[in-house]
Amino acid sequence: EVQLVESGGSLVQPGGSLRLSCAASGFSFSRYWMTWIRQAPGKGLEWVANIKEDGGIEHYLDSVEGRFTISRDNAKKSLYLQMNSLTAEDTAVYYCARDYVPDWQGSTWDLWGQGTLVTVSS
């Protein structure tokens, strides 16, 4: 079955760290850019970070640059998000998603995981 399954979300104190994981199955993981997208409670979607097929290029939302690191292990078909210096504003459901590029540049996302909840609170 073609799917993405996230894990690692939990309650963490402000200033703390957390590592999210996303396990891919049913498709050629190494052939796709991959992305993390988050959704704060009752809010809209927010793109967080993405990573090239071979892991050689990463991009980040300005507000997480320097605090979050996206990475991947193609041999394990897994995507990761290391989150440091967490604040209450990082509280959200975090989704991993597979990039679909309809034209030559620019992504949409055609496969999403079920999400994992990160709560930053004391």
Add this chain to the structure above:
Amino acid sequence: IVMTQSPATVSVSPGDRVTLSCRASQSVNRKLAWYQQKPGQAPRLLIYGASTRATGVPDRFSGSGSGTEFSLTISSLQSEDFGVYHCQQYDGWPTYTFGQGTKLEIK
């Protein structure tokens, strides 16, 4: 690029036709996607390229627009169509932005 959706909430009856709007703060050409999200679920890609339906999307869903003004029309609402609809621009590569969402609820 800031994406603004309207209305925030719309109440409709099954069988009705409804149009949702999305405006970009600057031209995104036709690099605009729509997603449907049901409670407790991940979003689902409906439309990309402003008007191309994704695989498996029923033809009652149609998208239009270019530049800064876009719309998503559902021609005859079915019970399974209720949820939140999000627009997303992908012209601002390598970063992307979404609208705040429009909630489609049963009247």
